[in-house]
Amino acid sequence: MNYVILAGGSGTRLWPISRNSKPKQLSQLVGDLSMIEETYHRLGKNQSVFISTNSQFAPLIKKLLPDIPAENYIIEPDKRDTGPAMAFVAAWMSLKHPNNPMILLPSDHHIRDKRTFMEVIEAAENLINSRQVLINIGIQPTFPNTSLGYLEVGEEISKEAGVHVYEFKRQKEKPDYKTAKKFLDQGNFFWNVGSFAWTPNKFIEAYKKFAPVIGDHLNELIHDLESGGDGSEAFSRMEKVSIDYAVIEKIDPRQVLTIRGDFGWADLGSWDQLFDQLADKADAEGNLVKANWHGVDTRNTLIYGPADKIITTLGVSDLVIVDSDDALLVTPMSRAKDVKKIVELLSYKKLQQHL
Structure with a gap:
């Protein structure tokens, strides 16, 4: 499994610690390590770690994570929402590891149970290799959260090394309180925390099929990156949409499985x-x-x-x-x-x- 840590975003709800110049993933919110350092150490300082960020944050991250080689940095040309950003990651990774599973991991999540977290990732890798499916990770809701999207799941189909795996039905956008309460009561909705796993080539195929506003520019982007360019021209023509809207909402549910992440997840978003x-x-x-x-x-x-x-x-x-x-x-x-x-x-x- 290749691990791509997503570290290009910036938030405002943790101001004045989280700033445009130094977002929360670069801050020491919990302990003595920044959140991105915690994310990296959680992976056991694995050599298959890549950092997706922008030119502004890259120098700061390199100081925090000196063990990651410069060639493992994926530098986004601009901020264009998660749809183009993940497409850029897939294009970049396709030049190095086109058919190897990769998992997209936000850099600002707090995880309590590192062992179970790694077991979930191992299960995701096994499922991708055996079934060629997209994996999304869902978290069992504990309250009616209106700040996150939701994943509706069907039957539990297996326990992959003790990890709970479910049929995926559909994704729901951020609900109002009444709807979130309904999701919580039904019990078959998980929080969508933005962690996906698949192969780069499979991601690219999905973008071309379901999101031509992005997919139509991927060949040009890949060619530019392959030729030593930064991909900025093709990237600038990609529509600013989320990966959820671009791909996840449109994909055939039979191509997706959801793993329940029972690893003590928390979004320290406010x-x-x-x-x-x-x-x-x-x-x-x-x-x-x-x-x-x-x-x-x-x-x-x-x-x-x-x-x-x-x-x-x-x-x-x-x-x-x-x-x-x-x-x-x-x-x-x-x-x-x-x-x-x-x-x-x-x-x-x-x-x-x-x-």
Whole structure:
């Protein structure tokens, strides 16, 4: 199996730590390692690791992951959503390993059970080799999440080395709360966390068949990459759509299997999500702290800041307090999902230096 770590995106919900110049995957949100370092170490420093990113982030990642050779970096010419991005990865990988299974792994996911995670990947590789199917990884929902898409599954068809494998029925876009609650109650819907596995050539075939707005430019892209170019012209003509809309929603379900990922997955996509997922690390008063903090009568609060600055609190609860070199965020925990509104405000006021 070839592992492609997807590290080209940037988010706003973890501002002020996640920035345009240094997104969350390059930040130390949980422990002493950045999220991309954790992702790499989870794979056992495997030599079949490739990094998909852009020219802005590549130098930063190379400093964090010096063991990965420069020739294993897939440099996207531009940001054009996951549809073109994954097509670019498939085209690039097709020149090196056209028929070898590869798995696309987001660099900013938190995984608790590394052993089961690797067992899932091994099962995916075996299924691709034996059945030539696309594999998507789904997570059993624990609450009505409206921030993720869903995978509807059918019967459980096998246990591949103890890993649960299901028929794939269809994909559902991000639902409203009522629909998400229905999915949760039905029990045959998994969260779609953006991890797919197949061979590069199979991905390319699917793009050409189901997404001509992308697939029609793949031959030109491959030829340009093969000739030493960066593929920017062909890439710029690919429509900005998600891989879900471009391929997954249109593919014959019989060509897809879903593996349930029981490996303690968490998307640390907002400060309240981070607080919830790391609740077991909180102190006796329910405070989650990664800072030089001293407080009195403080409860259920997330406190994040640099080691060389003291943060103090008195008589507060249910807050998010995040301090960085040039910005401080204070918000009720209940509003933490709305941090992007602050980012939009700063952008409107042309304070890009703080974004």
